[in-house]
Amino acid sequence: MWFDVIQIRFAAQHRLHLTASGVGTQMKRKALLTCIATVVPMLILVVVFSLLETTRAQSQSQTQKQKGISFPAGWSGKYSYPDANPDLALENLTDTGASWIGLIVSQYQDNISSTVIYSNDDTTLTDTELIHVITKAHNLGLRVMLKLHVDLANDPDHWRGQIGQGFTEAEWNTWFVSYQDFINHYAQNAD
Secondary structure (H helix, E strand, O other), X not given: OOOOEEEEEOOOOOEEEEEOOOOOHHHHHHHHHHHHHHHHHHHHHHHHHHHHHHHHHHHHHHHOOOOEEEOOOOOOOHHHOOOOOHHHHHHHHHOOOOOEEEEEEEEEEOOOXXXXXXXOOOOOOOXXXXXXXXXXXXXXXXXXXXXXXXXXOOXXXXXXXXXXXXXXXXXXXXXXXXHHHHHHHHHHHOO
């Protein structure tokens, strides 16, 4: 339905005023086609440039690699030993061009059938040690990834990938409660 006055703006400088009584149907179609011919290509360009920008951003993110090094301690207290000097090691690590470090934190369960995960005073890094190393790494401009492991304390015939073989649903639920406590402890301290 045509209104008494139709105003079409297809550029800042161009205005076309049409009135239902003063302009014929053919003129209205021509004005509409002119508007479509102007607006549609602009819309296509916007969509194409948006897609190109998205593709470029994705391509860049795929080509940017994380340059990281695992920074293991192996046992509790290693980051605190004077001769280990983790601060100097981190400073030297930045010379390699690394921008990330991976810190492995292990807690344990007795065997593949155990449902309780616990820290080991001899091997699990203390929160104080982790906070020290993470703070030092951040001060050097390094980003930190915590890699949390569940290892077997008293089961040399198996490895962590076999945890839970033969678990019932109730045992899995119990195990995941313990696992969640393990993960949440480090997640809460990550702030």
